[in-house]
Amino acid sequence: MKRFLLASLTFLLLAAGLQAAPSIPLQSGTPVSFNLAANSLTTSYFINAASSDRFLRINLDSSTAGVNIGMYLRHGTPFPDSLSGGRPISLSYIEELSHYRSIGPDNAEWLQIGRTGAEPLRAGPWYLLIVNLNLAQGTSIPASIALTATLSQSEPAAASFAVNFNAVGNAQQPCSTSEWFDNTPATPSAGNTGTTLGAQRRNAMLRAAELLAQELQSPVPINIDACWDNLGTGNSVTLAQAGPRTLVTDLPSMPRKYTWYADGPTARLSGTAFCKALDDDCSRAQIRATFNNQVDTASALGAVGFHYGFQASTTSSPDFITVALHEITHGLGFISLVEIDPDSGSDAGTKFLGTDDIFSAQLSWLQAGQLRPFNQLSDAERMQAAAAGSGLKWIDASATNSISNPRRALPAPDNYVQLYAPNPISAGSSVSHIDQDGFSGELMRPFIVGAPRTLSLARPMLDAVGWSNAETSAGIDPVPFGGFFYDPRHSGHGIEFSPVTAGGDVYVLIFYTYDAAGNPEWFLTSGRFLDGRFLPEPDVNGNSLQRFTYDPTRPSGQRQQVDASVRGRLRLDFVQAANAPTCVAAAAFSGYLAVMTFTIGDDSEQTWCMQELIPAGLRPSVDMTGTWYAGPQDSGWGLSLGSLPNAGSGGLFSILYYYDGQGKPRWALATVDALSAGSTVDLLSRNGYCRTCALPAGFPAGRDSDVGSISFSLQPAGSAGSQVSYSASWPGIEAGTFARTASPLTILSIPAADQQPQ
Numbered sequence: 001m002k003r004f005l006l007a008s009l010t011f012l013l014l015a016a017g018l019q020a021a022p023s024i025p026l027q028s029g030t031p032v033s034f035n036l037a038a039n040s041l042t043t044s045y046f047i048n049a050a051s052s053d054r055f056l057r058i059n060l061d062s063s064t065a066g067v068n069i070g071m072y073l074r075h076g077t078p079f080p081d082s083l084s085g086g087r088p089i090s091l092s093y094i095e096e097l098s099h100y101r102s103i104g105p106d107n108a109e110w111l112q113i114g115r116t117g118a119e120p121l122r123a124g125p126w127y128l129l130i131v132n133l134n135l136a137q138g139t140s141i142p143a144s145i146a147l148t149a150t151l152s153q154s155e156p157a158a159a160s161f162a163v164n165f166n167a168v169g170n171a172q173q174p175c176s177t178s179e180w181f182d183n184t185p186a187t188p189s190a191g192n193t194g195t196t197l198g199a200q201r202r203n204a205m206l207r208a209a210e211l212l213a214q215e216l217q218s219p220v221p222i223n224i225d226a227c228w229d230n231l232g233t234g235n236s237v238t239l240a241q242a243g244p245r246t247l248v249t250d251l252p253s254m255p256r257k258y259t260w261y262a263d264g265p266t267a268r269l270s271g272t273a274f275c276k277a278l279d280d281d282c283s284r285a286q287i288r289a290t291f292n293n294q295v296d297t298a299s300a301l302g303a304v305g306f307h308y309g310f311q312a313s314t315t316s317s318p319d320f321i322t323v324a325l326h327e328i329t330h331g332l333g334f335i336s337l338v339e340i341d342p343d344s345g346s347d348a349g350t351k352f353l354g355t356d357d358i359f360s361a362q363l364s365w366l367q368a369g370q371l372r373p374f375n376q377l378s379d380a381e382r383m384q385a386a387a388a389g390s391g392l393k394w395i396d397a398s399a400t401n402s403i404s405n406p407r408r409a410l411p412a413p414d415n416y417v418q419l420y421a422p423n424p425i426s427a428g429s430s431v432s433h434i435d436q437d438g439f440s441g442e443l444m445r446p447f448i449v450g451a452p453r454t455l456s457l458a459r460p461m462l463d464a465v466g467w468s469n470a471e472t473s474a475g476i477d478p479v480p481f482g483g484f485f486y487d488p489r490h491s492g493h494g495i496e497f498s499p500v501t502a503g504g505d506v507y508v509l510i511f512y513t514y515d516a517a518g519n520p521e522w523f524l525t526s527g528r529f530l531d532g533r534f535l536p537e538p539d540v541n542g543n544s545l546q547r548f549t550y551d552p553t554r555p556s557g558q559r560q561q562v563d564a565s566v567r568g569r570l571r572l573d574f575v576q577a578a579n580a581p582t583c584v585a586a587a588a589f590s591g592y593l594a595v596m597t598f599t600i601g602d603d604s605e606q607t608w609c610m611q612e613l614i615p616a617g618l619r620p621s622v623d624m625t626g627t628w629y630a631g632p633q634d635s636g637w638g639l640s641l642g643s644l645p646n647a648g649s650g651g652l653f654s655i656l657y658y659y660d661g662q663g664k665p666r667w668a669l670a671t672v673d674a675l676s677a678g679s680t681v682d683l684l685s686r687n688g689y690c691r692t693c694a695l696p697a698g699f700p701a702g703r704d705s706d707v708g709s710i711s712f713s714l715q716p717a718g719s720a721g722s723q724v725s726y727s728a729s730w731p732g733i734e735a736g737t738f739a740r741t742a743s744p745l746t747i748l749s750i751p752a753a754d755q756q757p758q
């Protein structure tokens with residue numbers, strides 16, 4: 001067991017996480033049985049994968065009534081089994097750390113991990129965390145559990161697309177199913193052996209599902225609710241409609257973060273059934289396909305009904321299997337979620353809930369010879385792109401280079417697959433189809449012509465929205481260079497975020513900000529940096545970001561105490577931050593970018609896009625950037641230092657963390673233009689603005705007041721002998737002076753020269 005004893009290292013109280021010590025290696029294919037107490041977890045089990053392994057299948061079963069078991073899986077490093085001080089770990093924290101999970105409502109959990117997606121099967125240990133949650137309050141039933149993990153070098157058989165002919169509708173989504181059981185006699189023809197209309201319909205639907213399964217080879221089953229409804233009559237009618245049932249973002253196995261995926265590819269990427277990955281109702285289908293029950297009646301299409309033959313229609317009858325393939329393909333994620341209905345007012349051109357979708361993420365608008373990503377356009381530009389005629393392009397390479405693309409030999413951008421973008425916009429068809437012109441024979445054109453029975457170009461296009469079976473390698477998670485970060489929309493507030501263990505994964509974060517009245521205040525946290533994310537664990541009060549108070553009359557080492565009255569939460573995520581809605585305006589920033597989500601008091605779940613204040617490439621060769629403190633004998637106050645880019649002059653930016661006369665945390669800033677021994681400069685306190693307020697015009701002009709002075713005598717970071725003297729006087733009713741003379745100063749964080757950012 002390894003323990004991080006941070007409290008002795010830092011100028012503040014830091015949480016210390018326990019790391020689990022899994023002790024039971026699972027042998028591939030050999031079941032183990034054990035009992036797990038009620039409302040408890042185990043991190044004891046892991047399995048080592050070899051580089052030759054292609055699939056990992058894990059089954060976790062319990063027949064004990066009254067319990068709900070679940071499992072979480074992560075590669076590389078184990079789950080902690082408790083928080084610091086042995087406190088129980090929370091499920092939400094476990095979920096943050098897991099790469100896969102099977103937490104369905106029943107007790108037959110399974111995971112199947114292949115070499116695809118953002119967390120592909122790869123060599124090394126895969127750690128399990130297994131929970132037993134009691135369903136009944138007040139009981140404590142141990143679960144009898146059977147666990148088997150099986151590694152294999154061969155691919156499992158593709159799972160099926162299961163069709164439900166008895167789905168139940170509701171007022172918003174009517175679902176008539178009697179059409180599937182229509183007893184009107186029918187003559188077997190074109191390969192369909194059904195002897196009633198209903199049987200022929202069911203046979204044709206099942207045939208469509210079978211054809212799809214042959215092409216997609218999903219390792220997890222996909223459920224389709226098959227319905228009928230009156231979708232209108234006339235010479236031009238909607239034959240059918242379908243779409244995903246649910247949209248999901250930000251499962252760790254999804255290749256693109258901050259992006260909507262349809263529930264079909266979500267299940268596929270989750271390595272388990274949708275309901276087990278999302279703890280959803282397992283009777284819910286992932287796709288609902290609704291066919292027009294007027295087509296087979298005399299009133300629609302001039303009495304030309306659906307062709308249900310297994311061989312394609314050769315008449316003017318619409319080919320049911322083609323229609324079913326087309327609609328299910330939409331349901332599998334071949335659909336843009338951008339609102340393109342010109343009648344939708346101010347919503348026109350907006351993304352679904354402000355977030356990218358994976359289909360639209362493949363699109364670019366070709367305008368005046370320039371290709372621009374559809375998701376990075378303004379709402380108004382997206383409406384223009386949706387009506388751009390030949391200007392809406394699918395730029396993902398696998399479709400561009402596909403043998404099915406008739407334009408693949410042309411030079412870019414003429415080689416791209418073109419999407420349907422007529423002017424005026426057709427709200428139900430534009431963007432979400434392949435262009436009618438130039439792509440004859442394609443299944444996913446807006447109007448069915450003939451009877452295509454294969455996905456063709458839609459196959460590589462589905463790859464891009466979550467259906468790829470291509471092998472992937474795990475992405476390299478960003479490891480940032482320590483230093484200052486800020487969101488330009490909240491300029492004046494910021495963080496210093498730096499590693500404190502050499503080559504390790506523990507970071508300290510100080511948030512210097514302002515309260516509702518604009519007074520400077522600061523918060524601090526520390527924790528593990530895993531998978532490109534900083535996830536400080538919650539303390540005994542449930543806070544993962546702490547405010548501190550200071551009482552100089554208390555004994556050394558106890559002067560600083562956590563203020564439990566202030567709610568604080570924080571996480572910082574560097575992975576694909578540029579895709580996050582909050583980072584839209586920072587898309588062009590080239591340094592480290594992170595999404596900071598925090599809660600302080602009543603400022604709940606704020607989301608800021610943090611960028612480096614002084615990117616690594618601009619730092620001078622002698623870089624003092626980092627967290628500094630006096631040592632454990634005088635803990636509680638400290639400094640964030642940042643070397644300024646004007647190389648050679650030794651310029652320094654500093655923030656002093658101190659306390660007012662009532663022990664409240666305050667900060668003051670100082671800038672040294674040219675650092676020399678004994679450099680003395682003014683300490684400035686800034687009258688800022690609240691965290692949820694807009695950046696005031698002209699900020700920070702006229703906002704600084706002199707609260708004292710500070711004098712540095714610094715040796716390079718990591719060398720001994722640095723000193724600081726200062727005196728800071730907070731004004732007003734909380735007046736007090738916080739001062740030190742010739743205090744030793746030591747860098748707490750890893751010096752910049754010793755960091756290895758990625």
Ligand SMILES: [Zn+2]
Pocket residue numbers: 326330433445446
């Ligand atoms: Zn369509």
